[in-house]
Structures are given as C-alpha cells and as structure tokens.
Amino acid sequence: MLNITGIPALQDNYIWLLQHEHHAVVVDPGEAAPVLDYLQAHSLQLDAILCTHRHHDHIDGIEELRGVYNVPVHGRRHPKNPHITHDLREGDRLRIEELDLEFDIIEVPGHLDDHIAFIAPQTLFCGDVMFGGGCGKNFEGTLTQLHLSLQRLAALPTDTLVYCAHEYTSYNLPFALACEPTNPDIQQRITETKDLRVANQPTVPFTIALEKSTNPFIRCTSPELIQTLQNRGLVDTSELAIFTALREWRDRF
C-alpha cells in the first residue's frame, strides 16, 4: 500500500513523500529540514529523490538530503541543475523497487525547458506545469509548448490524482471565474476550496476531471470562455490564440 503525503515547505510548496513500509521517496525537495524531520518522526529510510525541474524551490534541499542519504536523483539533466544523477527523457520508465512502483516519464516544457512529469497509475507529479485551476508561468520555451504540455496532462485518465508542487488553487479560481462567470463547477470549487483552506487543509491533490471542468487553461474551447475573451477584444479564436490570451491576462490579473 502506497501512501503519499504532502510536506509543506517554503512559502506554499508541497514536497510529496511516497511511502511503502519503511521506504520513502520524495519529489522536489526545495528544503531538507522538513523532509529530514518527517523521515525521522516516522522511522523512514529515503531511497530516491525525484526532480520535476530545476527551480530553486524544487531542488535546494537535495544536497543536504544526499549528505544524509546517498540516494539517486532522477530527473532531466540540465547544465544548470548539478543534482541529477540519473537522466530521464520522454518515453523512459522509472522503476522504484522499494516502493514496487513504476513511472512513465513525459517531457512537459513550457514552464522550464527541463520540466518532466512522473506518471504512475492514477497518480501524476507535474511540478509547476498544472496547478489547481491554473498553470505555470512561461519562463522558458514557447506558449505552444506549454499548451501542448497541459493538453497531454489533461488527456490522462480523468480519475488521475494530480500532485502539483504549490498550493495555488485559491489564487487561481477567481481568474477561472472571470473567464467563465456562469460555470457552476468553478463556483462550487471556489466554495470547497475556501472551506478546505479555512480548515488548513490542502486543495492538492485534485483530479484531472475537476481540472477539465474548471481550469481555463485546458478549457480553450469553452464557448463562454471564448466569448469573454472576444468581449475583451480578441479576434483570433484558434486554440493557441485563446491560450496565449489567457496566459497574458492571467499574468496581469
């Protein structure tokens, strides 16, 4: 039985810890201390580190963790990420023996060039590409790439649980509602998200199904969303033009 726990870190990051018996693997440890504390408190042994991309809030804990546990770091090699010991590329399979778990690896550029996602049955670790009701910023690569990356994640089975790296849902939903003011799923998610956050509960993971009904960045064919953007002056209603307009509006929202 695999347990997945979100260890809160830094301002609003989650470091995901996967546990089977006394074995553990962490995803994107942006700091070491909360991971070390958790491992010690639960008598766990760290077996591997997974890395979705090289932003500091995802990798800054790796060196210290490896000083304690000399474990492999699986991710996509990049000149600016010195931590990766095992390079992963599109189409690779990663087997974690200690967890009896296998991941399919896909490359999902558009936030950073080296961004990958780890996919196991009903489980997705997508770093900063998809967030609750939103998506990552386009720091490297093109919006075409980011759009395609999101499309690929959205095409996963709808019951897939999405473990993204930030608690951003409550920041994203007001924008989603501005895009589709009468979408009842967005209205309901805003209420549920508010209740969770008041109770200090995470809004992550969430399902692909929920994203498909509420996340504007994978709803570029929604008539209400298109109408909203047309009302704001958009003429080209191709999917990429819609996506581009959304990302630009969101950056100023």
Ligand SMILES: [Zn+2]
């Ligand atoms: Zn990032």
